[in-house]
Amino acid sequence: MSRSAALATLLVFSLSVPCEAAEDEKGTPSPSAVQTTEPKTSRAARANARLSQQEEARFKALVESGDRALAAGRLNDAADAYEGALNLKLDPRLLGRLGLVLSMFQQTPENDIVIARALHAAVSEAAGASSAERRQFFEAYERVRKRVCRLDVMTSDVNANVMIGGSNVGRSEGAFWTFVPPGKIDVVASLPERRDVKETVACVSGKPIFVELNFPPPPPREAPPRGTIVREPKEKPVVVREKVGPLSAPTGRGLFSVEGGPTLVAGALPSPALGASLAGWYRRETFSVTAGVRGAWSVGSVEDRPIDAFILSGVAGPCVSWRWLDTCVLASLNVIQYDMADPPPYLPDRESEVIPGVGIGIGARYKIAGPVSIRLFGDVSSMLRQTSISIQTPNSATPVWNGGRFLASAGVTFVISQ
Template structure:
């Protein structure tokens, strides 16, 4: 997910989640109204308390994104949009979602969020508005815009596997490529079924006309101009969680502490791979962090067919630069090598312990499992400032070197991280 820094900064401001149309027998959310300024008002006026909660949720989502907790950010931003509609926030949600692995169902959600921002010309700058529009154009090319009209306002429509929704006589929506079954229903009448064959990037119009019952006068539907067609949200309104207290906005940097433990595989500390345990401590501040790593690993084989075991233990610290779920680190420290050999009468080890300063680089990837729990994979390369030489001294003879390191160690650790 490499992207320019400007896009990263924008993406780290919002997120969103799926939603479906309301069932016919479920009270629908308030209908959009045209304001004097031409913008769609999704909700009525909010109270000062709701405004404070809205700002607190947006701030909470921002902090979650700064910390790489994307799922938490999604929930916070959605809860904020449930309190008050904001076209710019909707656009940023769609923009971030467009960076994920795409599917037709996700494309529909992204397009629906971005079209709100595009219709309202949302954005704090021309560049941001252009990003919303470009993202919408990309996802629009993978979908069809379907317009549906009916001659009864209380008819319901089922689109594919989605739940039925009341039509109100006319609406539009997005559908995925290929064929989609559209079924219109009206009490006392036979269902009318049509099949929409979606060509990506194209539009489609489907008209459903129910014949009047005997003695019933034909109902007349007055349709609005195409640009005023009623827009029905396909997404359910998420129930609000327990309201968060209003947070006083300030510029104080937010920090994050975390610690983790897990297995590590080390290559280069011995002729054979070494297996052990890695412990990590982390202090995160905005997009930077300081990390401390302690590792201990035992060689899984002998040294040059001699019964020699090598244990390596390292302690390193250093700074890291973070970007969403990735981070790169530079560190320094020392590695202790402990050599042991089964007792025999033929020879003994020349040295048993050696401490070698070391420098290294690493890259990690973190996946949030829950609010305070995440999984992390860390790969690093460490350069030794001097060689480790394993030598033996035969009985009554001169020392013999049996193995020497290559100055570089490589390790892979899988950690379970705890903390914020």
């Protein structure tokens, strides 16, 4: 058999050996495999073929004849014998021996691909009658591997059909690798009703090259036309079109709420005053209006004098809310009253006064459950004049306290919303 015929035979057998998915650190192919050309059952069917006694005897005779020719250096005779044995049964050991024989001839890039595939099959199967022969397969594989390029191919679809250098490799199954000659080569992946994906790679001898073929997403399908419902009343037909998408939100109503709780007032009286507040709210989206009253009693004496002080304030104004925070501009009318704890001989010079004021307030709400929430607030107002307390005796009037014009309050209230 001529050397070209032996290479052609070896190509047929080596293509039935699947390309591996990976190699170990030493370059030895791993046992996992991906079939690239023939069905996965093809190799098993050839390797496990049951021969008749006559065919088995002929197979052994051809193997022995090839071994004797190889030992004697008759390479053509060895190739003929191994080729005849492989025609009867596929054997990775014989593929390795035939690849070893053909590697001794003058090589071309195309022949190197065929020899590399055959030796790869022998090395990956740990084929060989002895460890020395397995070492020969491995060393020959390492030499030829440096003259070819390993191409790793990954596709975004496992059903993609791949062509390498114009030759159909078959279904990718997602990822595989194969040997290719050095130089530029085209890798094309195709799917029915999809645009082909093509990559041109520059393969280098002895180097692994990775190429990834990703199909673009399919074009969006046209939305089906909206259906119509035709109603047929007695007088004339009415066409009602179905609405597509969510319904628009209804226009929001105003929200009413009432709040009340303890309050601390400072600034208008000689000492801090404790009391309570009650207010109502009308809220619409982010804007609201509030109005309420609060009263507080001074908890300390006035310059060690038995004088009680009380303040009653009416407060109202517009507010702006943002999430849980609200800010208000407030107008207030403050009624301040002073009473003597003991009867004469002396009395306050002014028993009560009414002072308007303006200010600003801020509050924060925290929802507890359902319509109930809690609100923390504080505000500061500037009154139109300052407060003062004087006492008079039968013969004179004596000032005992002069207050400021600023009034501050803080508190916590429970809110019930509509």
